[in-house]
Amino acid sequence: MSPPDHATLGSRDAKLPAELDLLIIGGGVMGLAIAYNLARHHHAAMGKVAVVERSYLVSGASGRNGGGLRMQWGDAGNVALMRESIELCRHLAQELNINLWFRQGGYLFLARTESGERRLHRNVAVHEQVGVPTRLLAAREALELVPQLDVSEVRVAAYNPDDGVVFPWPFVWGYAGQAVARGVTLRTHTSVDALEPLADGGYRARLSTGEQVRAARVVNATGAWSVAINRSLGIDLPNHPHRHEILSSEPLKPFLDPLVVDLETGLYFSQSTRGELVTGITLPEPPGLPPSDRVEFGSSLRFLSNVARALTRVMPIARHLEPLRQWSGPYDISPDGDAIVGPSPDHPALIQVCGFTGHGFMMAPAVGKLVARWLATGEAHPMLTRWDPCRFRDGRQLRREDMIIG
Ligand SMILES: Cc1cc2nc3c(=O)[nH]c(=O)nc-3n(C[C@H](O)[C@H](O)[C@H](O)COP(=O)(O)OP(=O)(O)OC[C@H]3O[C@@H](n4cnc5c(N)ncnc54)[C@H](O)[C@@H]3O)c2cc1C
Known part of the structure; x- marks a missing residue:
């Protein structure tokens, strides 16, 4: 695959299909890592996928962070996840065809x-x-x-x-470029203003441009902004x-x-x-x-x-x-320092991928891969199911991660 160029970094003019199999809201590292992994590893199963980002790429936390990647965590699950993520990073520059300064x-x-x-x-x-x-x-x-x-x-x-560091911007651009080159639609400068549940279990998304798209499933990858989308549907999560x-x-x-x-x-x-x-x-x-x-x-x-x-x-x-x-x-x-990933309480077709506190960037390579597999095959990895969004409602909060920094 050729390196990303302007055409593959998304555009405010990218044409959105009216019917989608999956709408990913948020073009930060999480949304784009999921899109890329779906397109690369599950192309046949993914159907029509679009990422809608309300501003330019790297405008959110993914373009503003320190780029630190570490396996040194207190929880064994987080240590194992980050070992996997750093292993993926070793090959990612080649895979994405961009220098990540890893x-x-x-x-x-x-x-x-x-x-x-x-x-x-x-x-x-x-x-x-x-x-x-x-x-x-x-x-x-x-x-x-x-x-x-x-x-x-x-x-x-x-x-x-x-452990180590990367330069965040090319990381995001690399995921975006390769996702678009493999068939994902990436619309920037467009906000999802409202989600309306449909009788068939999917959602109608109303966009800031006046457009409407229907999606069978939606991923909420809007990071710190995820609260607004959840509140509009009456989903009460504590991040x-x-x-x-x-x-x-x-x-x-x-x-x-x-x-x-x-x-x-x-x-x-x-x-x-x-x-x-x-x-x-x-x-x-x-x-x-x-x-x-x-x-x-x-x-x-x-x-x-x-x-x-x-x-x-x-x-x-x-x-x-x-x-x-x-x-x-x-x-x-998030209150226990761990992410919030999986189907939302009472909204199984709205998948949360948020709550990453100060460590979402380093986790994105592994999380993007595992979430994409989950979406494509229904196979939920235990590294993700421990982050079930329903844990707060059901009183199953995790032991607070000991190594939150910043
Ligand atoms: C200063 C700082 C330092 C950090 N240092 C590190 C570090 O060293 N290592 C590390 O791993 N992590 C670090 N982090 C955390 C890390 O940056 C985040 O966890 C990670 O980038 C989250 O990615 P995301 O895709 O979930 O969110 P974001 O990158 O914030 O992406 C969410 C996107 O959703 C878009 N959006 C919001 N609402 C809508 C809407 N309604 N419609 C369409 N789009 C919408 C936003 O514009 C945004 O681009 C740091 C964070 C900060 C702020």
């Missing part, structure tokens, strides 16, 4: 408190069971990996050399948007291989292939504000000062660093 420099977690130390010990035991090569490191060993760190407060570190900020610095000579995470503050930083430090931090909403359904953007001085304080504490040379760009994007927070 670099396996590892992830280095630093623990400075007793509880952080316990968390890393617990996680490494889980990783061993799944066969992931995470190692616990003493502070001086962490220093060997990144000599610029101040490890005086570090009690223990955890390092997996197979909600959270504005997450991030920045990149002036470029430096390459010096940093792993992505470093300070467990206690939720600070993370990596060096991009262009030399910039890319860094973010856990910054809860100011106290007293109830979670809102509105997706908010914008950058704050509060973030800049918090990240600067945390970064210079862990890596003092950063005090000489100039920030170059600051931006934000929406996390799609």
